[in-house]
Amino acid sequence: MFEQYLADALNKALGAYCDGIDGEKLRVSAWNGDVELRNVRLKKTALSTLRAPVTVDAGCVGSLRLKVPWMNLGREPVVVEIDRVFVLASRVTMEEAAATADETRDEEEDAAEKKKRIDEGERDWLRTAMGKMTKTMREEAERSDSWFWKTLNTVLGNLQITVQNVHVRYEDEITTPGHTFSCGMTIGKLSAITVDDFGEPTFVAGGSLERIHKRVALENFSMYLDSGAVYRPWKTHAGWTPPKVEDTEAWWALFGVGLVGEAPSDVRNYMLYPVTVELFYHRKGRKEQTEAGEPRQMCDLKFQDARMALSRNQYRSTVRLLEAFNQYRLRLPHAEFRPMVSVKAQPRAWWTYA
Known part of the structure; x- marks a missing residue:
């Protein structure tokens, strides 16, 4: 099952x-019980859920592994490991973004309609099946369902996740004509595990989603925005093409800078310098006794000194980008009716649109 x-x-x-x-x-x-994918290319529409005028020019997942101990499910943790997630995105025009959004919206509406029909069919089938079942059969089905959800809660409560070497980069040559800039974020490693009261890794067999002890560690997290002649977008280099998905060295040469440590100032203009953060989250169970006013949920955040910087160019580029994205969201609901020519060329079309 x-x-x-x-x-x-x-x-x-x-x-x-x-x-x-x-x-x-x-x-x-x-x-x-051992799912492993290597060197998988990302779709151009991988970021469409952001509802933003961006497209993926190049992207890959170097390794994705899922280890499920079927023989000891509920007694050993399920482990998810993801390594080398590299994404290069760029701005697209309003017309291109609107066309993509229309396609996505149509697909979502079709999927929602199909799901509705399937759900209705399942409910009808379930009502018919339950009507034919004896009392003993219903009790056995309820016990089986209870075991399923109890096991699922244990699995989810002890899920171990590790994501490392993540670099998402965005390049923009449209927002401000004549002024290109690139921004992005890097993550050296992100991990989430279940721990005991002393912060040591453990496995909780029962009630793992009710009484939670989690440790989340974020290593070498940074944000940057490069602008000016010194920091040229990769796509503007003559003859630039995305690496082949299996060429791991080429991908690392492009995206690996700054993942292990701080990148040199001539290749990266940081807004947030690499920082390591550790979060401990504790939620008490319903049956645990608490004194009046004592919280049931607690977080303990630990991090090193965080260095931040924001230059005039970085501030201006950030503000213009946010304004452009906000303008896109305002126009999107009526984008299909918006004329594709200037007001001077087709004033009547614009009057009709208004």
């Missing part, structure tokens, strides 16, 4: 963002 749920969920989630996903191989890997 779990295997089928896992295979379907992975196929749906990865298929929306990645190219070349073999659904059958993914299903077999899920049943074996």
Whole structure:
């Protein structure tokens, strides 16, 4: 039962963002308990859920691994490991963004309608099946369902996630004509694990989603914005083409700068210099005794000294970018009616649009 749920969920989630996903191989890997994907290219529409005028020019996931201990499910943690997520995005025109948004909206509406029909069919089938079941059969089904959700809660409560070497970069040559800039964020490593009262890794067999002890560590997280002649966008270099998805060295040469440590000032203009943060989250169970006024949820945040800087160019570029994105969101609902020519060329069309 779990295997089928896992295979379907992975196929749906990865298929929306990645190219070349073999659904059958993914299903077999899920049943074996060891799913591993290497050098997967991201789709150009991978960032469409942001509802922003951006497209993916180049992107890949170097490694994605999911280890599921089917023989000891509920007694050992499920482990998710993702390594080398590299994304190069850029700005698109309002017309291009609107066309993509229309396609996405149509697909979402079709998917919602299909889901509605499927849900209605399932409810009808369930009512019919329950009507034919005896009292004993219903009790057995309820016990099985209770076991399923209890096991699922244990699995989710002890899920171990590690994501490392992430670099998302955005290049813009449209927002301010004649002024190009690039901005991005890097993550050296992000991990989330279940811990005991002393902060040591552990496994909680029961009530793992009710009484939670989690440790989240974020290492070498940084944000930057490069502008000016010194920091040229990669796409403006003559003959630049995205690396082949299997060429791991070429991807690392482009995106690896700043992932291990602080990048030199001549290649990176930081707004937030690399910082390491550790978060401990504790939520008490419902049955735990608490004194009056004592919180049931507590967070303990620890981090090194954080260095931040914001130059005039960085501030201006950030403000213009936010204004452009906000303008896009305001125009998007009526973008399909907006004339594609200037007011001077077609004043009547613009009057009709207004």
